[in-house]
Amino acid sequence: GAGVSQSPSNKVTEKGKDVELRCDPISGHTALYWYRQSLGQGLEFLIYFQGNSAPDKSGLPSDRFSAERTGGSVSTLTIQRTQQEDSAVYLCASSGFTPAGTTEAFFGQGTRLTVV
């Protein structure tokens, strides 16, 4: 597709279960970001992938959160033993680079996670 694709769009899970959220970035974009956003709040940075470099995991809130990016393309964010405070919209974005600098980031429509 032409844009960033995230799946599922909605996920309801029971407290204590593991969930996997998927992001398909724009083809050719080397940078991929995961954010989460609670209702009425700003974007909370989670993790950043850039090419083959080690990811910047500085935003992950706990060791229950992890992410992978396979083959420099698709990324999966995994939340283990979900808690109610994990309920939020999880947004993925991708961007590219040019000699002039970082290009704009394009966002997927997000995955709305509800932990009950």
Place this chain on the structure above:
Amino acid sequence: RKEVEQDPGPFNVPEGATVAFNCTYSNSASQSFFWYRQDCRKEPKLLMSVYSSGNEDGRFTAQLNRASQYISLLIRDSKLSDSATYLCVVNIISGGYNKLIFGAGTRLAVHP
């Protein structure tokens, strides 16, 4: 100090008003600057890039002040449809990473 800082607002303005938002950034090596718009329950979308010489797109004007490390967004003749959260975005080069940092956003509410 936060890497990218914005006044959270809200800015409540009448239709037709001119409103300006500022955003400061901490990394003097930053090269890329953007303004994004986020509507309620939607993903952020690019409003406009910000160029060194300043740029205009219809009612929107963006400016960059490298010396003082801030960018601004001016909206003229505000419309009801301009009501949204405006996010300032700057690339930060730190710890071996070159990545985009999003500000927390400034809320704008335009009323009749």
